[in-house]
Amino acid sequence: MEVIKNIVAGIAILVAFAIQPVFSQAPSFEKPAVQLGSEYSVKKGSWVPNILDTKGEGYLALQWSNGELGLLRLNESMNVTEQTVLDLSQGSKKKRFEFVIRFQSKLLLLSSFINQKHQKKYLFAQTIDEEKLTAADDTKKLSEIFYPKSKRNSGSFSYDVSQDSTKLLLFANLPYSKGEAERFHFEVFDTDLNSIWQQDVKLPYLDRDFSIEQYVVDNDGNVYVLGQLNNNEYRLLKYGASTNDATDYGIKQDGKRLNEMRMSVRSDGTIVSGGFYSTGAVNSGVDGSFFFRIDGKTGRIVASSFEDFDNDFILKSATVAEAKSARKKVKKGKDLALPSYEFRDIILREDGGAMLVGEQIIIKVVTTTSADSQGRMTTRTTYYYFYNDLVVVNIAPDGDIDWVKNIPKEQTSVNDGGYNSSYSMLVHEDKLHFVFYNNLRQGKSLSGLVSVAIDLNGEETWDKIPETDATKLIFRGKGGQQVSNNVLIMPGEYKKQRQFVKFTFD
Amino acid sequence: MKRPPFSNGHLLVFLAFVLHFLLNLQNVNAQTEIPVSDAVKQYFEDRKNPTTQNMFSVKPTLLINGELPVFYERNIANSLGLEIGAGLLLPYYLPGVYELVGAFGSNNEIGDRSDELKVGTTYWLSAKHYLAGEAPDGIYYGFSYRRRNYNLLDARILVSEITVNFGWNQVLNNQIVVGYMTGIGSRWQKSKSKSTSVKEDLDGSGVAIHLNLSVGWLF
Numbered sequence: 001m002e003v004i005k006n007i008v009a010g011i012a013i014l015v016a017f018a019i020q021p022v023f024s025q026a027p028s029f030e031k032p033a034v035q036l037g038s039e040y041s042v043k044k045g046s047w048v049p050n051i052l053d054t055k056g057e058g059y060l061a062l063q064w065s066n067g068e069l070g071l072l073r074l075n076e077s078m079n080v081t082e083q084t085v086l087d088l089s090q091g092s093k094k095k096r097f098e099f100v101i102r103f104q105s106k107l108l109l110l111s112s113f114i115n116q117k118h119q120k121k122y123l124f125a126q127t128i129d130e131e132k133l134t135a136a137d138d139t140k141k142l143s144e145i146f147y148p149k150s151k152r153n154s155g156s157f158s159y160d161v162s163q164d165s166t167k168l169l170l171f172a173n174l175p176y177s178k179g180e181a182e183r184f185h186f187e188v189f190d191t192d193l194n195s196i197w198q199q200d201v202k203l204p205y206l207d208r209d210f211s212i213e214q215y216v217v218d219n220d221g222n223v224y225v226l227g228q229l230n231n232n233e234y235r236l237l238k239y240g241a242s243t244n245d246a247t248d249y250g251i252k253q254d255g256k257r258l259n260e261m262r263m264s265v266r267s268d269g270t271i272v273s274g275g276f277y278s279t280g281a282v283n284s285g286v287d288g289s290f291f292f293r294i295d296g297k298t299g300r301i302v303a304s305s306f307e308d309f310d311n312d313f314i315l316k317s318a319t320v321a322e323a324k325s326a327r328k329k330v331k332k333g334k335d336l337a338l339p340s341y342e343f344r345d346i347i348l349r350e351d352g353g354a355m356l357v358g359e360q361i362i363i364k365v366v367t368t369t370s371a372d373s374q375g376r377m378t379t380r381t382t383y384y385y386f387y388n389d390l391v392v393v394n395i396a397p398d399g400d401i402d403w404v405k406n407i408p409k410e411q412t413s414v415n416d417g418g419y420n421s422s423y424s425m426l427v428h429e430d431k432l433h434f435v436f437y438n439n440l441r442q443g444k445s446l447s448g449l450v451s452v453a454i455d456l457n458g459e460e461t462w463d464k465i466p467e468t469d470a471t472k473l474i475f476r477g478k479g480g481q482q483v484s485n486n487v488l489i490m491p492g493e494y495k496k497q498r499q500f501v502k503f504t505f506d
Numbered sequence: 507m508k509r510p511p512f513s514n515g516h517l518l519v520f521l522a523f524v525l526h527f528l529l530n531l532q533n534v535n536a537q538t539e540i541p542v543s544d545a546v547k548q549y550f551e552d553r554k555n556p557t558t559q560n561m562f563s564v565k566p567t568l569l570i571n572g573e574l575p576v577f578y579e580r581n582i583a584n585s586l587g588l589e590i591g592a593g594l595l596l597p598y599y600l601p602g603v604y605e606l607v608g609a610f611g612s613n614n615e616i617g618d619r620s621d622e623l624k625v626g627t628t629y630w631l632s633a634k635h636y637l638a639g640e641a642p643d644g645i646y647y648g649f650s651y652r653r654r655n656y657n658l659l660d661a662r663i664l665v666s667e668i669t670v671n672f673g674w675n676q677v678l679n680n681q682i683v684v685g686y687m688t689g690i691g692s693r694w695q696k697s698k699s700k701s702t703s704v705k706e707d708l709d710g711s712g713v714a715i716h717l718n719l720s721v722g723w724l725f
Contacts, residue, residue: 092584094639116677117552137544147586478645 009426032433032451032488032503034467036111037078039499046498048072050100051481052107059106060099060482061491061500065262069097070131078489078500085131088417098157103168104191109135113159114147121147123170125193132500143187143198145172154168156177161265166191169217182210188221188241195240196221204230215325218265221294226273234261236271236299249299251292255279256306258290260343260358269296274356274395275343277306284340289356289393291401303399316337316406339389347427352397355432359422360388385418387411387477390434392454410439411477424480426488428505430456435465435488435503436477449475451503465503468492514554516692527635537632542720561642563722572596574653575628579722581641587648591630595654597623604677624657632671642722645676650689652714661699668692675722683722690715 016222045185046065053061054073058081061072073082088095088111095111102108107128123143127136145155158298160169171186180204203210213234215225221241229235234251251258251273261275271294276286286309292302338360345357366382371377390407412420423436431453449465468475472494480490486506492499561579568575580590598612632650634641649670666702669691676684694711 072605087656090550111552115549118549120549122549124549139543141546141549165653250546 009264009302012050014076014077022041030506031228031463032465032505034465035076035465035502035504036268037074037080037467037500037502039471039473039497040080043496044496048498051483051489051500052102052480052492054107055484056130059489060133061129061489071128072501073133074489076502078502079241080321080500083132083174083265084137085126088329091253098123099159100128101159101161101168103161104165104313108193110142110157114154116147119147120144121155123172135328140193142193142195143185143188144169144187145174148175153462160215160217162219162221163265164219166219167196167217167221168193169215169223171215173212176207178208180207181205181225182207182212184212184225186215188217188223189392197243197244199223199239199246201237201239201246203237205235206370212236214262216263216265218269218296219267220269222265222269224263224265224271224296226261228259228261228280232257234258236263236273236294238296238299245297247295250296250344251303252307253277253290254290256287256290259286260341262343262346263357264346264348265296265356266348270294270302271296272346272348272354272395274346274354276341276358276395286341286358289358289404291356291393291395291399291402292353293399297383305395305399305401307393307401307404309338309404313404313406316408338391345425347432349397353402354395356391356393356395357425357432358391360391361418361422362384362386362388377453383415383417383418385411385413386419387418387421391431392458394456394458404456405454407452407454407460407461409436411437412439419478420474420476422477424477424490425487426503426505428486432504433488435475435480435501453505471499473497473502508553516566519671520649520668520691527648529631542685545663559642559724561722561724563683563685563720565718565720567717572623573628575630575659577720577722578701579634579642583637583641584639585636587634587640587646589630589632589634589639589650591628591632595623595626595656597625597626622659624659626654626656628652628654632670634657634673642675642683645672645674647672649691650716661697663695665695665699669714669716670715677718677724681724683720685720685722687716687718687720688716 003287007142016193026472038448043066046063048061048170050062052060058073058075061074061486063070063072069086069088071084071086072080075081075162079383086109088097090113093113095113098110098112100107100109107130108123108125109128110123112121112123119249120145122141124139127138134390135452143157148153155175156173158171160171161167168189170189173461174183174185177450182203185198185200188196189197209225209230212227216224218224223239225237227235227237234415236249238247254277256277258275258277263271265271273294274289274291277288277290278285279287288306288308292306293299294300295302332426335342340360340362341358343356343358346375349355365381366384367379367381369379373382376377387409392405394402405409413419413421423434434452436450438447449468451463451465452460454460471492473494475490475492480488486504488503492501531660559581562575564581565577573593574596575591577589577591578590579587630650630652633647634646635639636644636646638644649668652667654665656665667685671687671689673685673687678684691714693714694709696709
């Protein structure tokens with residue numbers, strides 16, 4: 001979700017740069033400039049959920065440490081120059097941290113408080129003073145939801161910011177009971193955090209049948225909710241800011257089961273969405289990718305395209321073991337499918353096209369039972385996390401799928417939820433840049449941290465980042481964030497040591 | 507020879523515990539509170555305001571011991587609760603349970619003279635540190651002093667206990683509090699009787715163990 005938000009911010013970058021002239025130029029693949037900061041010590045378990053640009057020089061990073069939320073100031077050399085603790089107390093009470101948002105020029109700290117007497121969960125905003133690195137004394141209540149007596153399913157807040165950064169959507173999943181209709185609440189705010197409009201929604205679908213996948217606010221304050229009904233049909237719900245009306249569109253394709261769908265709304269109200277589809281049974285794997293352009297006013301699909309992944313393409317991303325059985329299937333004339341792909345990012349281009357990014361994520365659970373010398377049985381469950389290849393799909397301005405590229409990658413970890421795996425991405429000019437740890441499938445010279453760039457023509461280049469080889473610290477693939485036009489920062493950690501690395505792409 | 511109520515080792519552990527408790531208490535009081543602006547004050551006013559939090563409670567499990575006290579707890583800070591209790595010792599007991607508990611060296615203070623029991627009195631004083639800072643809700647640790655006065659036909663037994671306790675209170679429906687508490691410490695008893703042999707028989711010390719369920723009412 002965070003990555004998607006960064007990418008949405010990155011759209012401004014694409015707008016700022018003329019894309020068309022780049023088509024005629026030979027692709028240039030400059031290796032990123034790497035700046036590795038000094039290591040610093042923290043208490044064990046500290047981690048960095050956010051890295052942000054700031055008004056002055058350098059950058060800010062949020063850091064959880066020992067149950068406290070702190071703010072770090074990083075200089076351009078990636079050294080920590082200042083560190084404070086954000087106090088979430090309010091009188092004798094303590095608020096709970098929800099998220100930090102860059103909204104217009106303000107940096108907002110959002111936090112919540114459960115008032116058991118009122119049976120309400122309140123959401124508050126206060127600005128962060130970027131000079132002093134403290135939360136200002138301007139706490140304002142933004143929203144509230146019912147908090148049930150039972151603390152289970154107590155509801156949660158999340159947010160989206162419109163592409164032009166003039167609207168803030170607060171979205172609340174409401175507490176529910178089994179067998180009830182799906183319900184949610186949303187509220188849209190202007191740049192001064194004044195409420196523009198809000199709605200409590202009760203859908204005609206049961207909570208267990210409908211899962212909300214994404215919510216977006218457009219520049220006019222309209223709210224779009226994308227959800228999946230009964231695991232076989234997407235519903236796009238639109239709530240009009242000026243008309244207060246609600247429309248519910250079904251998105252379906254005969255013979256193809258759409259999954260991992262994501263959407264984005266262009267400034268003209270056009271909704272673009274993409275994802276993967278399968279034709280076999282549930283969990284049979286991904287057979288191809290799709291793209292829809294939807295008229296935001298009528299809900300009509302105005303352009304659509306589907307691209308089957310051919311067997312050669314699927315074989316490229318198979319591991320050695322998988323490839324063996326896959327080749328046997330091909331010999332028998334069977335079609336292959338990519339297993340366990342998750343849709344990760346959708347990047348809109350100014351020319352009307354888009355790029356989609358997916359990643360193969362496989363979790364294997366192995367339970368072993370053994371007996372000791374005295375015959376006592378011990379059962380152990382081990383979770384293996386495989387973060388494998390990336391798939392990049394390029395959608396032409398007319399909605400056709402231009403090309404599909406596979407970026408090979410192998411990352412394996414055990415019992416850690418894949419904490420350090422996956423990738424960080426930066427959108428700059430006509431290229432996507434991926435930074436991740438690579439195993440040996442691209443050759444030994446490209447093991448370790450690598451940067452992979454891919455342009456609009458599908459040309460790709462790989463660069464090793466040797467600067468990070470000497471350090472013991474591991475830079476979290478999921479933790480990197482695009483903080484400006486061409487800068488990506490990743491946090492690194494090893495035991496109690498922490499470090500930041502900055503990549504500047506030309 | 508009678509054992510002293512505390513060995514040096516026990517005393518050191520207990521004093522360390524009390525010191526830790528008091529240091530935590532100092533931290534609680536040292537915290538500076540950020541004032542709540544009037545604009546949002548109302549959203550933070552709930553029942554858990556420490557200046558108004560009071561609780562009456564009973565511990566039904568003490569009835570096994572023939573003990574019937576009523577407790578009053580008040581939180582004097584977000585994390586700190588003080589509890590006092592007083593009540594009666596009823597003239598009955600359940601031998602089977604005594605034997606069971608007696609296996610841990612506890613609650614054998616009246617020996618086999620239960621048929622001589624008359625109504626007595628019991629008093630409790632406890633301090634509790636609540637880890638989540640929402641007294642009296644959540645997990646806590648603390649210590650307590652308990653004194654029971656057993657009246658027999660020809661003697662009076664004074665049983666005193668100091669225990670370190672760990673417990674968990676759960677606030678239901680914003681009003682009812684269900685709690686579980688366990689504690690361990692030292693017990694010593696002294697008898698007052700004209701008969702020296704009775705004194706010899708009843709004076710002593712041992713281990714005190716608490717395993718209690720409580721039900722409280724917030725107001």
